[in-house]
Amino acid sequence: MKSIRIAISIALLSGWAFSALAAQPGYLKLQTVGFQEKVTVDKDGTKHTDIVPADHVLPGTEVIWKINYEIIGNQPVTDAVITDPIPQHMQYVAGSAAGDRADITFSVDGGNTFATPDKLQVKNPDGSVRTALPKDYTTVRWVLKGTLSPGAKGTVTFHAILQ
């Protein structure tokens, strides 16, 4: 019952993006889904932690964003880069970005420039420069290395907290 509900929710929430070039070989299908942890306490006090779709979220909640990709068709694609601006009202959770075979960098300027966390800098109001904090991050980028073969699929992810 629960799994059915989740499946329905995903279908409702997620934008499956189909390219106008869908009929041609080798295109990348993309899907974005949000999840949150939900702890249910039974009448006997037993706790269950479930990962449920983040369809309704309370301030302060950490949302797990997953971006799924799949190579459709019979030709490979290359030079794939996934970019995701941190949603409005949300703050990136330090160290949460992940993804197989991906070089992960971040932007603090709305996606104009990207760097690893140790090299990201922002200006203080007084003009001095400091290392960027997770709250400064505006965008996450995953550069997928190599060639993505037909049928290849994967997920990149990050967590963000609803302010």
Place this chain on the structure above:
Amino acid sequence: MRMWVRISLAAILGAGAMSARAADTAAGTTVTNVASARYVDSGGSTLTQTASAAFTVQQLVNVTVTWQNTSDVPVTAGSAQQTLLFRVTNTGNGTDTFKLTDALVTPGGTSFTPSSCQIYFDTAGTGIYASSDVLYTAGSNDPQLSQNAGINMLVVCNVPSTAADTALGEMQLTATSKTATGSFGTVSAGAGVSGVDAVVGATGGAGGSTGIYQVHQVALAYTQRATVTSPGGGNRAVSGATIEYILTVQPSGTASANSLVITDPVPANTTFVSGSILLNGAAVTPAVGDYNVTTPGAVTVKLGNLAGTASAQVVKFQVTIN
């Protein structure tokens, strides 16, 4: 359909969700995440895909009530319409309406029971009861507050005439959300603003605070005595004898008697002895004491403001028997 599901927020949320802050995203807000992918296909074309997902921000129901008077509100026994000032603040992330109730709290030690208590809006904005303040009636004019908004409310009570000096009287004002209440984490499906789920926050959807009155009274014990000195010595009250009146005011209690004035008529068939008025052994100035000026035919001494803790005040004056 109204579903109630009990969940543990502590596990879902970070500590930041325990109480709403000014920056809390408003209930009903749609948050959208749009990811994009750029890639090169086998024909060498660069293509872009986007995919988005969105969620709606739920309503976190929280309210606080804080007593605003900085110290116990001083009252006197038998006084009416004494004010305790409270502030009710919607600390949730969406507009909510609150039911208000006041309740007696019995403190330890010497206490009194505030009576005829009513809740008023601070319409006049003075922080104390004014005749133009609007009476609160539960279910009729429950205050509606937007996110982070607050309103000052007054609990107005009478003090019984039997209340003793230093006695405490305590009243608690409680605000209860009309959107959702219950244990922390209770979900009230669809009950929030714009039909979003309302979730009971750390306050349980209700907040309360206790305000304190303290009785401060002053009592004045007044005694008068007279000594007679005859012209040839002795103390017979004969013509020409001098009578010295000694008036003593002994204050007690924790309040002050303000603008205290002692008036004592000079008896018939006597003549006031000019310059004889003494206050605590010292001659008085005309501004402090006089005969037949402030009050015709009487000695008047202005003691001013006298604290309950002050020492006894002694007024003396003399007359001669005609």
